[in-house]
Amino acid sequence: MEVHVTLGPRGxxxxxxxxxxxxxxxxxxxxAGARLPATRVLAEQLDVSRTTVALAYxxxxxxxxxQGRVGAGTFVLATQTVAGxxxxxxxxxxxxxxxxxNPPTHDPTPRAVWRALPLSDTTVAPLARYPFTIGLPDIGxxxxxxxRRFVGQQLRVSALGTGDYGEPEGxxxxxxxxxxxxxxxxxxxxxxxxxxxxxxxxxAIDLVTRVVVDPGSTVAVEDPGYPPARHVFTSMGARxxxxxxxxxxxxxxxxxxxxxxxxxxPSHQYPLGVAMSPARRTALLSWARSAGAVVVEDDYDSEFxxxxxxxxxxxxxxxxxxxxxxxxxxxxxxxxxRLGFLIAPASLRCALRTAKQLSxxxxxxxxxxxxxxxxxxxxxxRHIRRASRHYAARRVAIRSWLGEMGNLLEAxxxxxxxxxxxxxxxxxxxxxxxGRAKASGVVLRSVAPFHVDTPVRDGLMxxxxxxxxxxxxxxxxxxxxxxxxx
Amino acid sequence: MEVHVTLGPRGxxxxxxxxxxxxxxxxxxxxAGARLPATRVLAEQLDVSRTTVALAYxxxxxxxxxQGRVGAGTFVLATQTVAGxxxxxxxxxxxxxxxxxNPPTHDPTPRAVWRALPLSDTTVAPLARYPFTIGLPDIGxxxxxxxRRFVGQQLRVSALGTGDYGEPEGxxxxxxxxxxxxxxxxxxxxxxxxxxxxxxxxxAIDLVTRVVVDPGSTVAVEDPGYPPARHVFTSMGARxxxxxxxxxxxxxxxxxxxxxxxxxxPSHQYPLGVAMSPARRTALLSWARSAGAVVVEDDYDSEFxxxxxxxxxxxxxxxxxxxxxxxxxxxxxxxxxRLGFLIAPASLRCALRTAKQLSxxxxxxxxxxxxxxxxxxxxxxRHIRRASRHYAARRVAIRSWLGEMGNLLEAxxxxxxxxxxxxxxxxxxxxxxxGRAKASGVVLRSVAPFHVDTPVRDGLMxxxxxxxxxxxxxxxxxxxxxxxxx
Numbered sequence: 001m002e003v004h005v006t007l008g009p010r011g012x013x014x015x016x017x018x019x020x021x022x023x024x025x026x027x028x029x030x031x032a033g034a035r036l037p038a039t040r041v042l043a044e045q046l047d048v049s050r051t052t053v054a055l056a057y058x059x060x061x062x063x064x065x066x067q068g069r070v071g072a073g074t075f076v077l078a079t080q081t082v083a084g085x086x087x088x089x090x091x092x093x094x095x096x097x098x099x100x101x102n103p104p105t106h107d108p109t110p111r112a113v114w115r116a117l118p119l120s121d122t123t124v125a126p127l128a129r130y131p132f133t134i135g136l137p138d139i140g141x142x143x144x145x146x147x148r149r150f151v152g153q154q155l156r157v158s159a160l161g162t163g164d165y166g167e168p169e170g171x172x173x174x175x176x177x178x179x180x181x182x183x184x185x186x187x188x189x190x191x192x193x194x195x196x197x198x199x200x201x202x203x204a205i206d207l208v209t210r211v212v213v214d215p216g217s218t219v220a221v222e223d224p225g226y227p228p229a230r231h232v233f234t235s236m237g238a239r240x241x242x243x244x245x246x247x248x249x250x251x252x253x254x255x256x257x258x259x260x261x262x263x264x265x266p267s268h269q270y271p272l273g274v275a276m277s278p279a280r281r282t283a284l285l286s287w288a289r290s291a292g293a294v295v296v297e298d299d300y301d302s303e304f305x306x307x308x309x310x311x312x313x314x315x316x317x318x319x320x321x322x323x324x325x326x327x328x329x330x331x332x333x334x335x336x337x338r339l340g341f342l343i344a345p346a347s348l349r350c351a352l353r354t355a356k357q358l359s360x361x362x363x364x365x366x367x368x369x370x371x372x373x374x375x376x377x378x379x380x381x382r383h384i385r386r387a388s389r390h391y392a393a394r395r396v397a398i399r400s401w402l403g404e405m406g407n408l409l410e411a412x413x414x415x416x417x418x419x420x421x422x423x424x425x426x427x428x429x430x431x432x433x434x435g436r437a438k439a440s441g442v443v444l445r446s447v448a449p450f451h452v453d454t455p456v457r458d459g460l461m462x463x464x465x466x467x468x469x470x471x472x473x474x475x476x477x478x479x480x481x482x483x484x485x486x
Numbered sequence: 487m488e489v490h491v492t493l494g495p496r497g498x499x500x501x502x503x504x505x506x507x508x509x510x511x512x513x514x515x516x517x518a519g520a521r522l523p524a525t526r527v528l529a530e531q532l533d534v535s536r537t538t539v540a541l542a543y544x545x546x547x548x549x550x551x552x553q554g555r556v557g558a559g560t561f562v563l564a565t566q567t568v569a570g571x572x573x574x575x576x577x578x579x580x581x582x583x584x585x586x587x588n589p590p591t592h593d594p595t596p597r598a599v600w601r602a603l604p605l606s607d608t609t610v611a612p613l614a615r616y617p618f619t620i621g622l623p624d625i626g627x628x629x630x631x632x633x634r635r636f637v638g639q640q641l642r643v644s645a646l647g648t649g650d651y652g653e654p655e656g657x658x659x660x661x662x663x664x665x666x667x668x669x670x671x672x673x674x675x676x677x678x679x680x681x682x683x684x685x686x687x688x689x690a691i692d693l694v695t696r697v698v699v700d701p702g703s704t705v706a707v708e709d710p711g712y713p714p715a716r717h718v719f720t721s722m723g724a725r726x727x728x729x730x731x732x733x734x735x736x737x738x739x740x741x742x743x744x745x746x747x748x749x750x751x752p753s754h755q756y757p758l759g760v761a762m763s764p765a766r767r768t769a770l771l772s773w774a775r776s777a778g779a780v781v782v783e784d785d786y787d788s789e790f791x792x793x794x795x796x797x798x799x800x801x802x803x804x805x806x807x808x809x810x811x812x813x814x815x816x817x818x819x820x821x822x823x824r825l826g827f828l829i830a831p832a833s834l835r836c837a838l839r840t841a842k843q844l845s846x847x848x849x850x851x852x853x854x855x856x857x858x859x860x861x862x863x864x865x866x867x868r869h870i871r872r873a874s875r876h877y878a879a880r881r882v883a884i885r886s887w888l889g890e891m892g893n894l895l896e897a898x899x900x901x902x903x904x905x906x907x908x909x910x911x912x913x914x915x916x917x918x919x920x921g922r923a924k925a926s927g928v929v930l931r932s933v934a935p936f937h938v939d940t941p942v943r944d945g946l947m948x949x950x951x952x953x954x955x956x957x958x959x960x961x962x963x964x965x966x967x968x969x970x971x972x
Binding site: 022 | 550551593606634652685698700718763765779797832839840846849
């Protein structure tokens with residue numbers, strides 16, 4: 001049996017010989033029973049000392065891959081030990097040699113459900129000249145220097161900590177800060193005990209699903225709606241049903257009675273941007289009470305508001321503990337921070353805490369502590385006020401343009417968030433317009449891909465989180481050209 | 487109808503009236519059809535201006551909770567709009583008043599599986615004088631000043647980023663650093679493409695389970711074993727089967743043929759501390775190949791090694807792509823960092839990436855970038871070398887003590903990690919000893935609670951991650967007293 005070993009620089013020779021022989025055994029090139037070259041022969045062949053080769057062989061013998069037989073040489077072994085157990089520690093062990101069966105092997109495959117689930121697009125042409133990207137804030141408006149100071153302080157403090165794992169529900173300081181901040185900004189009535197810190201809204205959706213949704217049960221989503229939420233439900237084996245959305249938000253009458261959970265974005269519907277009307281809000285809560293269902297209120301885009309007084313969140317008007325409220329700092333601070341939270345009925349709290357621990361134990365302590373201080377010093381509220389003014393200017397430009405484009409587009413009402421949506425008038429080919437716009441450096445998305453069950457009028461989503469106000473006028477002119485050419 | 491409103495300091499009066507009336511409506515104290523006091527009456531009653539009351543009413547009218555009828559007064563409304571949809575935007579809307587059914591409401595409950603899952607103990611008496619805590623490193627040995635500098639640098643850089651979400655699989659720089667570091671330290675053969683960054687080992691276990699384990703399928707775990715892994719499998723609806731462990735690790739012959747996944751800790755079995763023998767390793771891989779099962783190799787405690795040359799990880803000797811390798815920085819750096827990784831067969835990679843995105847989108851970018859630099863500058867390897875020397879001294883003290891305690895305890899072989907385990911000789915009542923030790927400030931855990939299916943000899947786990955070497959002698963003397971008193 002020939003063994004081919006290529007040696008690199010001196011010093012690691014034994015290790016390399018070990019690795020090559022082991023590979024040959026594992027690949028079956030050196031089958032059970034094969035005899036290895038004598039150490040002297042291989043040493044000469046490779047121009048190393050006999051000790052080097054012997055070291056490699058000894059390690060393989062110690063690990064049970066080779067066996068030295070006196071007077072005969074060194075042979076490849078393929079053995080497994082017949083099991084004893086801890087209650088019979090001194091039982092006699094018999095060793096038996098087994099022949100490797102080598103049946104046709106199949107690579108492991110994911111569960112069927114995962115084969116149908118796409119990865120969401122995470123990089124929406126950040127380098128485009130005119131990005132009407134949705135779901136992203138303008139991080140140029142965020143004060144990273146200040147944030148860095150807060151994180152730095154916490155890294156200093158954490159060095160004095162116990163070195164233990166953190167609490168799954170999150171730091172008490174952050175939970176209290178969240179309860180206070182959202183008590184003021186969104187009228188939520190929650191104490192620190194009600195808050196569970198998550199890694200953004202996505203993990204909050206995931207945790208609620210794990211805890212509430214049995215495989216095979218029905219989950220209702222807005223149609224059109226937010227794909228990553230729908231995909232979580234699908235991945236957990238739920239039957240996902242799309243429910244139509246109109247200018248008043250989710251059409252509550254169309255909810256399937258069997259739904260165990262309904263996922264909604266009442267402040268700023270994703271993707272249409274409309275707010276759920278007060279009447280629909282009470283109707284939805286009433287439905288949830290009768291159906292015994294959980295309403296997941298994803299308030300992802302509620303903090304940037306323009307003009308109108310915001311509506312009460314579902315959570316605030318829920319008197320029967322059927323609402324799980326979800327908030328995120330991805331839009332109010334920056335997405336890569338991965339911090340959010342949920343506020344759940346007491347009856348779900350223990351299970352959610354355990355689910356969080358089993359998912360990733362807890363959210364990182366340093367970021368949590370830094371955010372608690374950031375909120376407590378009023379810096380989050382100040383940043384939101386300041387950023388809102390910038391977004392408002394961008395929004396005004398888009399709204400006035402939409403007014404001029406009334407023959408091609410029908411703007412949907414919207415009073416919060418970081419994007420406006422407009423539906424196509426009959427005869428306008430949105431896909432063509434999007435394609436043409438892209439060729440001029442204007443990147444935006446159409447509404448159609450967000451639909452599940454119901455075919456619907458297509459439209460355009462105009463995100464103003466990422467595009468500077470100086471570029472909006474040019475961008476909209478190019479977009480108008482693209483639309484008018486259809 | 488009387489409305490009781492208590493007013494605080496001026497300025498927020500309208501808002502408070504609004505809130506109190508809304509609460510009364512939602513609670514049912516003001517039912518549909520009830521007439522509200524005239525603004526003049528309520529204004530006098532509360533000693534505020536009529537405008538203040540009118541403002542509150544107007545908001546409630548605008549939100550659909552109240553209705554003003556000319557000449558008759560203001561009434562509580564309970565309406566829902568009959569749905570139109572976006573394709574019939576100009577359809578006539580009819581409004582109908584619905585009577586609140588008010589059926590007996592039930593708080594939402596978690597799925598049955600969650601009611602049986604306990605929360606793992608996260609704070610293991612950090613303030614004990616003599617903590618033989620397991621699973622925790624000594625963060626006093628970690629250079630937080632250096633780490634803070636690396637994080638600070640990355641916070642500066644991230645301010646220049648695109649503000650987009652990160653890639654679910656992790657930063658390429660960190661994946662490359664992990665592939666290089668573990669290539670050297672553990673002999674793993676992986677490239678950056680093979681690595682998926684996770685939030686500690688826990689999330690890695692969770693992701694693999696989601697992708698591979700169908701509800702109702704069988705998962706095999708070491709018995710005794712690591713409870714948080716078992717709980718993940720249970721929470722996903724798996725049938726969890728415990729497989730005995732002896733001094734050679736998992737008893738491969740006892741694996742159920744139906745298992746779709748087997749979870750093992752071959753470097754340093756949790757909780758027994760033994761290493762899986764080479765023969766068992768090849769047998770396990772051979773079994774996985776025949777069974778078409780996935781082997782999850784949790785190498786949580788492999789980097790602190792004492793004396794003996796480490797065995798090759800299962801991943802390195804796997805030729806048929808059935809092993810998912812899991813590593814963590816919780817032990818080599820600090821637990822609250824929440825960084826780990828997995829290396830999976832190519833056939834599972836897309837699904838794992840999607841599962842990561844649906845779980846929490848991606849791991850936070852700043853920590854990832856800081857860790858990449860930390861590894862690249864050799865600081866992780868240096869820290870592990872330095873910390874290993876400290877742990878080795880503690881370990882020597884415990885081993886020599888175990889030698890003296892041979893009449894009461896049987897030390898299990900172990901060559902890595904942060905704890906040693908010893909089983910009780912017949913007649914030694916471990917629980918009593920643990921209780922007595924605790925009374926003297928010595929905190930440690932027994933083996934019995936880690937068993938699932940098989941009753942087995944109890945034992946003690948002596949963690950040396952958290953206890954300073956100066957205290958070990960005293961701690962062991964007290965522990966000997968506690969054992970001898972049984």
